[in-house]
Amino acid sequence: MTGKVLIAYGTTHGSTAKIAEAVAEVLRKEGLTAEARPAPSVASIETYDAVVVGGALYTGRWHRDARRFVRRHRRALAERPLWFFSSGPLDASASQRDIPPVSGVRRAMDRLGARAHVTFGGCLEDGARGRVARMILRSGKGGDFRDFPAIEAWAERIAEELTAA
Template sequence: MPDRVLVAYGTKNGSTAQIAEAVAEVLRKDGLDAEALPAGSVTAVEPYDAVVVGGGLYAGRWHKDARRFVRRHRRSLAGRPLWFFSSGPLDASASERDIPPVPGVRRAMTELDVIGHATFGGRLEEGAKGRMARMIVRSGRGGDFRDFTAVQAWADRVGQELTAAGRR
């Protein structure tokens, strides 16, 4: 059974980090040794048996740290069970329907044989970094659209797949 799971994430304002922490917490409840780390701080994936990578969406692209993580560790990721998640829609759409990965994430999924992907709502609130983010908040289109029940259910499916793979 894969025991050690890395949940690496790229985030600008902390919303994706909180989702990654929630994913790692569920995986730990499923009996796995999971830790969530900023993607930019991970130097090696070899110590992990499986990896989950998450990125906040900005202008139709994953956060640069998530993109760089996947490029930098491409060879090591290819040999491990791998899942992706995205966060970012600033409305209820992610809770209402399955949102496909953005093109760059979809390409990486195909190249690395990613097992699954989910898109979760994002959060953008007062104090957000970046000129565009502040404009969105000022216009009244910000808020917290994350659905942690959906995050936990998805993470539990990942955990079940990993523990089931260990029983084969």
């Protein structure tokens, strides 16, 4: 397959957007056409041959924009290769073990036939807006826990599946 891949994402502070951009960059290096876009900006996925959807995790739920994207495009998503990722743990746990998808993401995976899901560490750094974000930072639990080598390896596996098809 030499098609076009969409990486749609829901993010609040931009951490998930950077993960989506890293996935798109790997797919492009592997010869695919890929673009990362905020989920609300995607009106249609008809021009894409495969889709990756990512969402930040907040209090056990996927980002609202990622949930809405999946719901809005569910029929078209079920017709193409589909992968999900989550970002969120503000510790090294995502690099140390496989963290299963939250229940809403699991249900969407089952309904749409998504090929895989992975959870990556999140990032919350000084300057983040919002009362909860400031509380987390004041408690010393912020930081950047994204593992870009793991993100790139996961994207390479997606590229292998797509180019082998």
